[in-house]
Amino acid sequence: MYLQKDEEQILNGESGDSLQKMMEILVTLGKIYDAEYLIPIKSVQIAGVSYKTIGDAGLEWIEDIDAQVVVPSILNPMGMDRERWREMGISEDFYRKQIEILNVYRRMGIRIECTCTPYYLEDSMPCLGDHLAWSESSAISFANSVIGARTNRESGISALASALLGKTPYYGYHLDENRVPTIGIEVPFTLTGSDFGALGYVIGKVIGDCVPIFEFAPSTKPSDDDLKSLGAALAASGAVALYHVKGRTPEADRFEVPEEKIVVEEGEIRSVYDGSSEPDLVALGCPHLSIDELELAAELLRGRKVKRELWLCVSRYLKGKRADLVGVIESSGAKVISDTCMIVSPACDRFDCIMTDSGKALNYIPTMCQAEAVFGSFRDCIEVVLGEARDC
Ligand SMILES: C[C@@](O)(CCOP(=O)(O)O)CC(=O)O
Ligand code: SF4
Numbered sequence: 001m002y003l004q005k006d007e008e009q010i011l012n013g014e015s016g017d018s019l020q021k022m023m024e025i026l027v028t029l030g031k032i033y034d035a036e037y038l039i040p041i042k043s044v045q046i047a048g049v050s051y052k053t054i055g056d057a058g059l060e061w062i063e064d065i066d067a068q069v070v071v072p073s074i075l076n077p078m079g080m081d082r083e084r085w086r087e088m089g090i091s092e093d094f095y096r097k098q099i100e101i102l103n104v105y106r107r108m109g110i111r112i113e114c115t116c117t118p119y120y121l122e123d124s125m126p127c128l129g130d131h132l133a134w135s136e137s138s139a140i141s142f143a144n145s146v147i148g149a150r151t152n153r154e155s156g157i158s159a160l161a162s163a164l165l166g167k168t169p170y171y172g173y174h175l176d177e178n179r180v181p182t183i184g185i186e187v188p189f190t191l192t193g194s195d196f197g198a199l200g201y202v203i204g205k206v207i208g209d210c211v212p213i214f215e216f217a218p219s220t221k222p223s224d225d226d227l228k229s230l231g232a233a234l235a236a237s238g239a240v241a242l243y244h245v246k247g248r249t250p251e252a253d254r255f256e257v258p259e260e261k262i263v264v265e266e267g268e269i270r271s272v273y274d275g276s277s278e279p280d281l282v283a284l285g286c287p288h289l290s291i292d293e294l295e296l297a298a299e300l301l302r303g304r305k306v307k308r309e310l311w312l313c314v315s316r317y318l319k320g321k322r323a324d325l326v327g328v329i330e331s332s333g334a335k336v337i338s339d340t341c342m343i344v345s346p347a348c349d350r351f352d353c354i355m356t357d358s359g360k361a362l363n364y365i366p367t368m369c370q371a372e373a374v375f376g377s378f379r380d381c382i383e384v385v386l387g388e389a390r391d392c
Helices: 005-011 019-032 049-064 090-107 139-146 158-167 196-208 222-235 266-273 291-301 318-322 324-330 344-350 359-369 378-383
Strands: 038-040 045-047 072-075 111-113 167-169 182-187 212-216 262-265 281-284 309-313 335-337 354-357 370-376
Touching: 005 019, 005 090, 038 222, 045 158, 049 090, 049 158, 049 167, 049 354, 090 111, 111 139, 111 318, 158 167, 167 378, 182 196, 182 378, 196 222, 196 266, 196 359, 196 370, 212 344, 281 378, 291 318, 291 378, 309 378, 324 335, 344 359, 354 359, 354 378
Parallel strands: 045 072, 072 111, 182 212, 182 262, 281 309, 281 354, 309 335, 354 370
Antiparallel strands: 038 167
């Protein structure tokens, strides 16, 4: 792999042990994946923030790093809301460890907004063709597919190395040839709302890490939120980092639909909604909610009272920006939670059955929260907490 003179010097330890270690990580990755050289990146999103997922070993590893980030860098959700952790049932011990992790990242100059939807933050929205090093799988999928930016599926460690060096090895989804679709997915019936998460959940299991190109029925008109849900589920039940939608996503129309093709049947999508257990928690916002989703929740909850626990996960930034909507939602008894989510917080471990509108959460709840998961549309989820009958 070709390195510039200053990169060689960093690798030789002339800029200190921490940067040397980070350069070793990027060079090792570059060699494994046959990258010719490193390229500059515009921004970084770093996963591996929750004490629940990284533990003491992860904390010790980041604590040893003595360097500052050189490109805008932001964190993935941690294990608790930094203000409402007591109310969430988080222990003092967990709180202290989590704050230690946050402070280590803060000292490196990383923005300690903890969200998997950094693209909703006005100053963190990438552009078509931008090279990034992001590491939360739904954020990666949204950046690659809906925005047309370019990022590999970074680990928390490689993303941190990129944040401290401002570069990433030039391979994988940074290259044109790896962005070409490898399988066609035809969906000849109408999809709306949570159907996109259900589709991602079903198809991800079958296609692994392929690059699918979807052909939807003309009556199907996916919003950005629908595509966010589709990509999140595809990345969770499979390992899809990039997909295209004919006539909809920015790179799709450059490509032909490959000969290898799956035609989805409506029954496959409907069966995702089959669960009938009674949830003791309804959790929305995986990935974190958009303003449109917050608006819908406020409209459905205005003047009503919830009869079960309802959590809505959203970035602290959007929560602050739309305090009016948050006020309406919380007057119903629902909780608008920031910095964390139902998957990376240990607070969800006490529930037996969690209902969600997210294909991604449906995939992770059984293993990450040891709870049963049931799936419903956004509106159904809210109706369930308002005590209305569920049509299972
Ligand atoms: C499940 C996930 O969204 C969150 C947990 O990741 P972490 O704790 O940030 O490493 C990670 C992912 O899908 O990339
Ligand atoms: S809300 Fe979902 S997408 Fe976001 S970090 Fe949690 S599990 Fe990942």
